[in-house]
Amino acid sequence: MPDKIDELAPLExxxxxxxxHGRTRQDMVRETDISMERIDRALEEAMRKLRAKNLAEAIFRAARLELIS
Known part of the structure; x- marks a missing residue:
């Protein structure tokens, strides 16, 4: 993975x-009152920016970069 990645937005x-932390997309909708479409876009954009093939890889890369804990 290259040293530089695009900065993730706060929603991402x-x-x-x-x-x-094990929340499903439906859990996220209930907990945040944000539409499923916005959550889907945020996760897709995060995966693109982190150059991840799937959500699990994106979570792993974000954790390694200390973007999430």
Missing amino acids: VRCLALAA
Whole structure:
């Protein structure tokens, strides 16, 4: 992975953190009152920025970069 990645937006970080703690997308909608479409876009954009093939890889990379704990 290259040293430089695009900066993640606050919603992208929040959604990744929630996913890392076992929340499903539906849980995220209930907990944040944010639409499923916005959550889906945030997670997809986070995966793109982190150059991850799936959500698990994005969570792993975000944790390694200390973006989430």
